[in-house]
Amino acid sequence: MEIKKVTIESEIYPEILKKIPDPPKIIYFLGELKNKENCFAIVGTRKCTNYGKEVTLKIAGELAETKLTIVSGLAPGIDTMAHLAAVERGKRTIAILGTGLDEESIYPKSNLKLVKKILEKGGCLISEYPPKQRGTKFTFPRRNRIISGISLGVLVVEAPERSGALITANFAFLQKRRVFAVPGSIFSKHSKGCHLLIKKGAKLVEKAEDILEELKIPFSQKERKLKGETKTETLILEALKDGALYIDEIVEKTKLPINEVLTTLSLLEIKEKVRNLGGNIYGLGKKINF
DSSP states (O other): OOEEEEEEESSTHHHHHSSSSOOSSSSEEEEESSSSOOEEEEESSSOOOHHHHHHHHHHHHHHHHTEEEEEEOOOHHHHHHHHHHHHHHOOOOOESSSOSTTTOOOGGGGHHHHHHHHHHHTOOEEEOOOEEEEEOHHHHHHHHHHHHHHHSSSOOOOOOOOHHHHHHHHHHHHHOOOEEEEOOOTTTTGHHHHHHHHHOEEOOOSSEEEHHHHTTTOOOOOOOOOOOOHHHHHHHHHHHHTTTTEEHHHHHHHHHOHHHHHHHHHHHTTTTTTEETTTTTEESSOOOOO
């Protein structure tokens, strides 16, 4: 796919991005660039926890279903989970890079397959840097103003006190965008930055509806029916409805034999009703009945 570029005078240059204090005069892009669309950014730490992964997959996926275009920075961790949640549902997502858009420059290399999926689902990659530009300690923080600038608001899921995600949030405050943050444990260093943002005025978020209400975007409240094809599947899905669990916690809640739990989890993974978040921790997947 050909890397294209447009100037700020172009008709397809995103209208909302023109209004920030320091818009890029030229942007390069792969995929479909739109002049007008409702975008929402989700960012966070590269070294996210299983809690952060689960929250991001859930909220980003639900927002993508409301026709919001999910925006993030393609970085490992929370950014990757945000893009993944959208493409898993066949929805458009935009990645803003701090490098050139050629394959040799894109960071991280581990996300080249994700890049392909983003483009296959009608998404877009955007950068203000020309091809062959490698990332530096200056290019990544600077691109964060574009992540917030192209979006109606920014959600920070997990972030330590010193984090690129907080740079994005601060740009959002300056650009008069709405800022949201997910709370976490007071003992978790990964939530310190989110708590600082909430103290600063960011809206505390527990579910997608908190964001949609603030943005005045209509949403329908549907009760999630966690029904499996067997009694065992239903027991496990019900056990996971309030959050991800270790295998031994699933056994304890369901009172099922561990071999039966392991076998059923494998089947539910194949059906994409649960997902392995790593370390024998399981959460609900994308294909659960509503």
